[in-house]
Amino acid sequence: MQELTHYIDGERVKGTSGRFAEVFNPATGEVQARVPLASVEEMDRAVQVAAAAQPSWAAVNPQRRARVFMKMVALLNRDMDKLSEALSREHGKTLPDAAGDIQRGLEVVEFCIGAPHLLKGEFTDGAGPGIDMYSMRQALGVTAGITPFNFPAMIPMWMFAPAIVCGNAFILKPSERAPSVPMMLAELMEEAGLPKGILQVVNGDKAAVDAILDHPTIQAVGFVGSTPIAQYIYGRGASNGKRVQAFGGAKNHMIIMPDADLDQAADALVGAGYGAAGERCMAISVAVPVGEETADRLIEKLVPRIEKLKVGPYTSGKDVDYGPVVTAAAKANILKLVESGVEQGAELVVDGRNFSLQGYENGFFVGPHLFDRVTPEMDIYRKEIFGPVLSTVRAASYEEALGLAMSHEYGNGTAIYTRDGDAARDFAARVNVGMIGINVPIPVPLAYHTFGGWKKSAFGDLNQHGPDSIRFYTRTKTVTSRWPSGIKEGSAFNFKMME
Ligand code: NAD
Numbered sequence: 001m002q003e004l005t006h007y008i009d010g011e012r013v014k015g016t017s018g019r020f021a022e023v024f025n026p027a028t029g030e031v032q033a034r035v036p037l038a039s040v041e042e043m044d045r046a047v048q049v050a051a052a053a054q055p056s057w058a059a060v061n062p063q064r065r066a067r068v069f070m071k072m073v074a075l076l077n078r079d080m081d082k083l084s085e086a087l088s089r090e091h092g093k094t095l096p097d098a099a100g101d102i103q104r105g106l107e108v109v110e111f112c113i114g115a116p117h118l119l120k121g122e123f124t125d126g127a128g129p130g131i132d133m134y135s136m137r138q139a140l141g142v143t144a145g146i147t148p149f150n151f152p153a154m155i156p157m158w159m160f161a162p163a164i165v166c167g168n169a170f171i172l173k174p175s176e177r178a179p180s181v182p183m184m185l186a187e188l189m190e191e192a193g194l195p196k197g198i199l200q201v202v203n204g205d206k207a208a209v210d211a212i213l214d215h216p217t218i219q220a221v222g223f224v225g226s227t228p229i230a231q232y233i234y235g236r237g238a239s240n241g242k243r244v245q246a247f248g249g250a251k252n253h254m255i256i257m258p259d260a261d262l263d264q265a266a267d268a269l270v271g272a273g274y275g276a277a278g279e280r281c282m283a284i285s286v287a288v289p290v291g292e293e294t295a296d297r298l299i300e301k302l303v304p305r306i307e308k309l310k311v312g313p314y315t316s317g318k319d320v321d322y323g324p325v326v327t328a329a330a331k332a333n334i335l336k337l338v339e340s341g342v343e344q345g346a347e348l349v350v351d352g353r354n355f356s357l358q359g360y361e362n363g364f365f366v367g368p369h370l371f372d373r374v375t376p377e378m379d380i381y382r383k384e385i386f387g388p389v390l391s392t393v394r395a396a397s398y399e400e401a402l403g404l405a406m407s408h409e410y411g412n413g414t415a416i417y418t419r420d421g422d423a424a425r426d427f428a429a430r431v432n433v434g435m436i437g438i439n440v441p442i443p444v445p446l447a448y449h450t451f452g453g454w455k456k457s458a459f460g461d462l463n464q465h466g467p468d469s470i471r472f473y474t475r476t477k478t479v480t481s482r483w484p485s486g487i488k489e490g491s492a493f494n495f496k497m498m499e
Pocket residue numbers: 146147148149150151173174175176204205206209210224225226227229230247248249250280281384386412453457
């Protein structure tokens with residue numbers, strides 16, 4: 001069995017803690033590798049390497065730093081197929097979806113090519129008599145990121161690209177369930193010209209995460225994963241004086257108004273609900289048709305579409321709509337929640353519980369499920385299922401539908417399907433959710449905008465990528481300067497006013 005490594009100081013380094021986690025091929029259920037779980041000492045070594053390498057990287061002028069990212073774009077495109085295959089093998093998602101995962105990360109790498117423009121400071125000429133005032137954005141030093149299994153390429157790139165282009169060193173602690181692609185990305189960054197020690201990958205579990213949160217040299221931590229862990233990371237990191245942005249789980253509602261194009265809405269729901277087996281933080285997991293007639297017609301259109309879904313391994317190529325979920329434990333959790341939905345009185349309109357794929361009986365495949373007449377007290381409504389399960393909650397009015405999205409504890413994304421501009425505008429203005437789609441089911445903002453949810457979907461105040469990421473990975477220093485010829489008076493004992 002393959003033994004994976006860390007990536008420290010420009011080399012693949014074997015784990016020394018003696019602890020490992022199994023990495024599965026979710027399509028077959030086989031263990032394909034084991035990944036080392038770092039100790040506090042191993043994390044500390046990476047931090048020391050990063051701290052030694054970072055000052056000279058920060059001293060490289062911004063345009064030269066950006067050129068590494070220009071080269072990285074070319075390398076990602078060169079290796080797209082290889083990266084997609086490695087990603088699908090550990091995660092289970094289809095090859096086109098894996099390429100999309102890489103592509104959405106690559107777009108943030110492209111965004112970083114323009115970072116010198118965003119790193120410029122501010123300047124006031126003549127802020128007072130003979131006085132100039134300027135501010136600069138400086139790198140923080142050593143930064144770190146902890147990423148989830150569901151986007152093994154995109155989310156690491158969303159973090160390390162802005163951190164590094166700003167002049168920081170970055171230590172990535174990827175998900176132990178999909179660790180290979182992050183390692184390949186670190187090697188590609190060095191091939192693109194990044195000095196050793198600026199991007200390192202330290203694999204691990206809670207012990208490695210806590211070592212990051214408690215390390216006095218690490219200045220900022222980015223996290224993406226489930227809400228309880230996001231809240232924990234935010235609390236522990238912030239109490240240790242670090243900057244933390246921590247993004248959590250989701251329960252994204254799609255509101256379908258009576259005037260919506262229902263074929264369009266049904267197609268969108270099926271793609272957004274079942275794509276990547278529902279393992280996306282921007283998946284739609286709740287459909288909210290407004291009015292009984294809309295609901296009946298929508299269900300009628302959804303059922304045949306869902307029954308036609310092709311579930312299979314990524315090796316079947318383009319013939320597959322979605323693949324397995326990530327682990328046997330994830331599968332068991334999804335099926336347990338489906339049972340709870342049935343027990344608590346929801347109507348299981350499409351039942352995927354007995355799904356089995358010939359030749360892949362040990363794979364972690366879950367058939368598609370559709371629930372109707374779900375109510376807000378049910379577990380399938382309150383909890384993030386993170387599987388191919390769509391719940392329908394019927395609302396009597398637009399206000400009731402809006403109220404559902406507003407009252408849910410998560411606030412990552414939401415969408416409205418309607419032809420009514422007034423309703424769409426009202427929805428976008430009032431709903432307390434971070435990312436809104438108007439006739440767009442998965443409104444993931446592009447790289448030059450920012451990504452982030454509200455409520456329990458995010459902790460911290462700056463979003464990922466876009467201009468916020470440059471603010472997160474730099475700090476402002478403001479200089480007030482006056483040359484001797486500008487000093488006209490002796491000592492001053494009051495607070496000077498600019499006249
Ligand atoms: P997870 O919370 O289990 O793991 C995320 C990371 O935290 C991993 O690197 C893991 O090793 C680490 N971790 C796990 N348990 C820990 C603990 N007890 N202490 C310290 N660290 C720990 O999440 P996951 O299952 O990998 O990913 C799925 C979750 O991520 C879903 O909830 C999904 O909604 C969320 N997600 C959110 C976004 C977003 O932008 N809001 C994006 C993608 C995924």
